[in-house]
Amino acid sequence: MTQAFDFFTQTALPTPDISAAQAGRFVQERYGIDGVVTELGSQQDANFLIEAPAGKYVLKVSNPAFTVEDLAAQDGAAAHVAHCEPGIHVPVGLAGRDGLPIQQLTLGSGTTAARLVTFVEGNILSAHQYLAPSVVGSLGELAGRTTRALASFDGVVPARALQWDLRNAPEVVARLADFVAVPGGAEAARSAAAAASQALASVRDSLPTQVIHGDLTDDNVVAVLGVDGRPRPIGVIDFGDLMESWAIAELAVTCSSLLQYGDLTTILPAIQAFDRIRAISDDELVALWPLVVLRAAALMVSGQQQAHIDPDNGYAVRNLDREWRIFEQATSVPLDVMTALVRSSVRSRSERPVVAGHPLLHSDSQLVRLDLSTTSAELHGGAFLDERAESQVAAKILAGDQATVAYVPFLQPRLTRTRLNSFDSPATVGLGVELFSTEPLELRAPWDAVIERHSDAAAFHAADGLTLWLSGPGLETVPGVAVQAGAPIGSLSANGELRVQVGRDQTRPPFFVPASLADAWAQVCPDPTSLVDPAYAGQPGDSAGELLTRRDSSFAPVQEHYFREPPRIERGCRYHLYDVDGRSYLDMVNNVSILGHGHPRLSDAIEQQWRLLNTNSRFHYRAVVDFSERLAALLPDPLDTVFLVNSGTEAVDLALRLAWANTGRRDTVVLREAYHGWSDATDAVSTSVADNPNALESRPSWVHPVAAPNAYRGQYRGAEAHRYAEDAITAIASLARPPAAFLAEPYYGNAGGMALPDGYLARVYEAVRRAGGLCIADEVQVGYGRLGEHFWGFEQQNVVPDIVTVAKAMGNGHPLGAVITTKAIADGYRSQGYFFSSAGGSPVSCVAGLTVLDVLRDERLQQNARDVGAHLRRRLLELADRHAIVGAVHGMGLYLGVELVRDRDTLEPAAAETAAICERMRELGVIMQPTSDRLCVLKIKPPLGIGVADADFFADTLDRVLTEGW
Numbered sequence: 030m031t032q033a034f035d036f037f038t039q040t041a042l043p044t045p046d047i048s049a050a051q052a053g054r055f056v057q058e059r060y061g062i063d064g065v066v067t068e069l070g071s072q073q074d075a076n077f078l079i080e081a082p083a084g085k086y087v088l089k090v091s092n093p094a095f096t097v098e099d100l101a102a103q104d105g106a107a108a109h110v111a112h113c114e115p116g117i118h119v120p121v122g123l124a125g126r127d128g129l130p131i132q133q134l135t136l137g138s139g140t141t142a143a144r145l146v147t148f149v150e151g152n153i154l155s156a157h158q159y160l161a162p163s164v165v166g167s168l169g170e171l172a173g174r175t176t177r178a179l180a181s182f183d184g185v186v187p188a189r190a191l192q193w194d195l196r197n198a199p200e201v202v203a204r205l206a207d208f209v210a211v212p213g214g215a216e217a218a219r220s221a222a223a224a225a226s227q228a229l230a231s232v233r234d235s236l237p238t239q240v241i242h243g244d245l246t247d248d249n250v251v252a253v254l255g256v257d258g259r260p261r262p263i264g265v266i267d268f269g270d271l272m273e274s275w276a277i278a279e280l281a282v283t284c285s286s287l288l289q290y291g292d293l294t295t296i297l298p299a300i301q302a303f304d305r306i307r308a309i310s311d312d313e314l315v316a317l318w319p320l321v322v323l324r325a326a327a328l329m330v331s332g333q334q335q336a337h338i339d340p341d342n343g344y345a346v347r348n349l350d351r352e353w354r355i356f357e358q359a360t361s362v363p364l365d366v367m368t369a370l371v372r373s374s375v376r377s378r379s380e381r382p383v384v385a386g387h388p389l390l391h392s393d394s395q396l397v398r399l400d401l402s403t404t405s406a407e408l409h410g411g412a413f414l415d416e417r418a419e420s421q422v423a424a425k426i427l428a429g430d431q432a433t434v435a436y437v438p439f440l441q442p443r444l445t446r447t448r449l450n451s452f453d454s455p456a457t458v459g460l461g462v463e464l465f466s467t468e469p470l471e472l473r474a475p476w477d478a479v480i481e482r483h484s485d486a487a488a489f490h491a492a493d494g495l496t497l498w499l500s501g502p503g504l505e506t507v508p509g510v511a512v513q514a515g516a517p518i519g520s521l522s523a524n525g526e527l528r529v530q531v532g533r534d535q536t537r538p539p540f541f542v543p544a545s546l547a548d549a550w551a552q553v554c555p556d557p558t559s560l561v562d563p564a565y566a567g568q569p570g571d572s573a574g575e576l577l578t579r580r581d582s583s584f585a586p587v588q589e590h591y592f593r594e595p596p597r598i599e600r601g602c603r604y605h606l607y608d609v610d611g612r613s614y615l616d617m618v619n620n621v622s623i624l625g626h627g628h629p630r631l632s633d634a635i636e637q638q639w640r641l642l643n644t645n646s647r648f649h650y651r652a653v654v655d656f657s658e659r660l661a662a663l664l665p666d667p668l669d670t671v672f673l674v675n676s677g678t679e680a681v682d683l684a685l686r687l688a689w690a691n692t693g694r695r696d697t698v699v700l701r702e703a704y705h706g707w708s709d710a711t712d713a714v715s716t717s718v719a720d721n722p723n724a725l726e727s728r729p730s731w732v733h734p735v736a737a738p739n740a741y742r743g744q745y746r747g748a749e750a751h752r753y754a755e756d757a758i759t760a761i762a763s764l765a766r767p768p769a770a771f772l773a774e775p776y777y778g779n780a781g782g783m784a785l786p787d788g789y790l791a792r793v794y795e796a797v798r799r800a801g802g803l804c805i806a807d808e809v810q811v812g813y814g815r816l817g818e819h820f821w822g823f824e825q826q827n828v829v830p831d832i833v834t835v836a837k838a839m840g841n842g843h844p845l846g847a848v849i850t851t852k853a854i855a856d857g858y859r860s861q862g863y864f865f866s867s868a869g870g871s872p873v874s875c876v877a878g879l880t881v882l883d884v885l886r887d888e889r890l891q892q893n894a895r896d897v898g899a900h901l902r903r904r905l906l907e908l909a910d911r912h913a914i915v916g917a918v919h920g921m922g923l924y925l926g927v928e929l930v931r932d933r934d935t936l937e938p939a940a941a942e943t944a945a946i947c948e949r950m951r952e953l954g955v956i957m958q959p960t961s962d963r964l965c966v967l968k969i970k971p972p973l974g975i976g977v978a979d980a981d982f983f984a985d986t987l988d989r990v991l992t993e994g995w
Contacts, residue, residue: 062079064086100131114177120266210337214329225320229319236312241273281321378548396432401437408600410629411627419465433467435465439461449615496533502525573595592947603974617969624884656673677836679708680848681772698734740753754786774808783926814885814890821833831854929967939965940963
């Protein structure tokens with residue numbers, strides 16, 4: 030047997046010197062295969078893709094340092110994985126003309142071994158710039174299955190001292206760190222490796238060992254695209270680092286490769302999936318993150334060394350930046366914090382540690398807790414966006430509560446720390462307690478400690494390893510001395526601010542961290558609240574997941590929610606929504622809130638009217654008169670009479686009843702792909718299969734759908750779109766009974782913000798009226814200035830309907846709808862009795878409606894919809910030029926639709942991709958949802974006040990998603 034490889038006696042491993050032409054000749058001579066040869070990357074070997082008529086192959090030319098026995102073991106292990114886990118694709122070795130699977134290859138530098146293996150179809154996972162949580166989970170599952178399979182591999186694996194064996198990583202880093210060209214990189218690598226080794230010390234001897242792949246990373250996992258356009262891992266390649274080592278090292282290697290794709294929480298789905306396949310022991314949970322750090326450090330220093338000794342190795346040079354990013358991510362948070370995060374992902378969450386000691390403040394201090402959370406009543410009207418918000422809220426509370434000290438509790442997510450239009454979640458959670466005082470405060474030592482003064486803080490080091498950190502303006506502390514518990518340690522001046530936090534060692538923790546890491550940080554930063562307020566009892570509450578479980582148990586699940594893992598949204602302000610962690614989301618879909626969320630004029634007006642009167646419209650009061658007049662004045666003659674209801678469903682339902690009452694008939698002509706409501710009548714005339722898969726088959730006999738006039742993907746396109754009107758007219762003329770009504774959105778909202786063909790409504794309305802029917806314009810989604818150029822959608826078609834229905838925007842979220850028609854048509858309803866809606870037209874509803882109209886006018890929101898909508902449309906059209914998945918950009922003003930297709934010729938809808946894109950946009954801070962019968966259109970219907978910066982953030986987010994993947 031050839032001598033086993035020992036990295037520590039041969040640290041320099043330049044790749045074999047072989048050209049693509051030489052590789053091609055070798056494959057032809059030894060295997061009888063001719064093909065096109067392309068060089069593939071490798072750090073220490075040489076790999077070539079061979080594309081031949083009979084198929085694709087990979088020639089693997091081994092580094093001369095490795096033996097024939099090494100290669101045989103690799104082939105055996107790959108075959109074993111395929112046998113144990115049939116769903117995992119692996120490369121299969123081919124025998125040469127001489128019948129041998131491993132061939133000797135003579136190069137100028139000597140002799141090495143080579144072999145030809147089958148090509149695993151698909152792309153390597155690292156070809157993708159973004160991996161969704163579900164993809165990360167699939168990768169973890171693949172790692173778990175591979176580990177499970179190799180645990181039973183009984184082939185001979187030669188003992189090798191590999192640089193990639195994480196048991197050797199500390200020594201690898203020590204030997205290679207000096208090759209790091211990044212300033213400070215060598216010291217950082219050594220320090221990280223030393224800390225990780227120390228963290229491993231307690232468990233390293235108890236970690237189970239087995240044969241592992243050793244390099245199961247995104248570079249060595251093959252994936253195919255799923256129906257949603259996301260990669261689906263199916264195969265494992267390159268068993269070149271096969272070794273016997275710690276089993277958990279397999280997962281550590283996988284996790285380290287994931288650090289380039291997002292924040293530190295990106296790895297968690299992989300860990301959870303691995304644990305479901307192959308359970309992770311408690312000792313392995315302790316070891317996992319230190320091993321990730323060791324892998325990151327060894328990878329980084331090895332890459333730097335390889336680029337130094339083999340500067341022509343493009344693969345190694347190209348990877349330097351990526352390897353440095355992985356190392357930076359792995360070392361960006363303390364080891365014990367990440368270990369806590371890893372553990373909590375697969376075990377029940379540990380209780381947060383707290384500290385006890387002598388009170389920091391004098392017992393006479395009058396304390397009050399500050400609420401700076403998303404639901405705080407002190408942050409209405411966007412007050413949280415002021416950079417002085419925290420001190421202003423504290424001053425207000427202290428002035429009104431007769432207290433002297435206000436404090437923000439430990440781990441309270443602060444809305445005051447949010448950031449608008451940001452791809453990243455902000456650091457909103459405080460790892461300590463923050464105090465605001467109106468009077469001078471004397472501070473006492475909570476325990477025996479040694480004081481250490483820093484430039485902006487004072488540290489109080491206790492014998493048990495805990496350190497109290499105090500910082501803030503107005504803080505004065507005694508000089509660096511030893512003090513006893515209860516002794517004076519300093520003071521805080523009047524109107525001062527003080528931050529109090531505790532760490533487990535002498536390293537100062539950050540005061541604010543992202544919510545995703547807060548519980549993990551809390552395991553190493555004990556809660557100091559009891560030092561400030563001994564009576565504090567904590568902040569009970571449900572997590573977003575717990576609340577969702579409660580929702581599903583009591584709220585009928587058929588009332589679905591947006592997103593697979595929805596954030597818990599508890600506040601809206603202007604054009605953004607905010608979750609309980611203080612994360613902001615640009616709201617690009619909430620067309621109900623036409624003014625934006627939490628508009629102060631509207632909330633004040635509604636509050637005032639509630640205090641005066643709220644009853645039903647059969648009483649006599651001014652608001653219903655004023656609102657009816659204002660609303661009627663917005664419509665052209667002869668539309669002058671108003672009914673007030675609660676919703677769009679009620680409005681359309683009433684419009685149908687008006688038509689039936691006035692014509693004495695019931696037959697109604699509607700468009701396909703339309704949604705009009707959920708009542709019995711409005712559901713009957715709704716034809717959208719996205720809302721009801723059985724919509725077309727379950728229509729009653731009095732409903733007559735005609736083709737959706739979709740000039741982009743319908744039967745008639747482009748210049749032929751005028752034929753939709755001709756077909757509709759023919760259908761109307763052929764009805765057994767004349768229609769009572771024709772109902773349509775005058776601008777095709779449910780289809781994705783699509784204009785009807787020019788002249789369509791004029792011609793169809795004429796045919797309907799000629800048959801004695803009435804024409805109903807459903808303006809529930811498209812009206813009220815959203816189109817920018819037009820207040821009503823029917824204006825774009827140059828028609829005047831007989832009945833107009835409107836809702837949604839009318840009340841900016843308050844339940845309010847209306848039907849506007851002629852006095853004669855309204856009077857015709859008397860044949861059915863009288864009409865009444867309990868809350869429709871109530872004083873509060875009318876005041877809400879009047880205030881919405883006032884704000885639309887005063888803030889020039891229709892004009893803003895026109896201008897910002899035109900800008901956004903230009904941005905979206907530019908994206909269509911660069912991204913083939915964008916088939917069309919529909920709409921005008923701030924009613925736009927981006928239709929996504931898999932093929933621009935066939936127009937195959939990209940429905941699954943659209944859903945995935947919406948999920949990714951939510952992760953990046955934008956709320957977006959699909960629409961149309963094919964669910965392949967991004968429906969863009971934001972509040973009308975969004976600015977150019979908001980529109981650009983939306984376009985930039987969509988561009989990033991379409992560029993990086995979803």
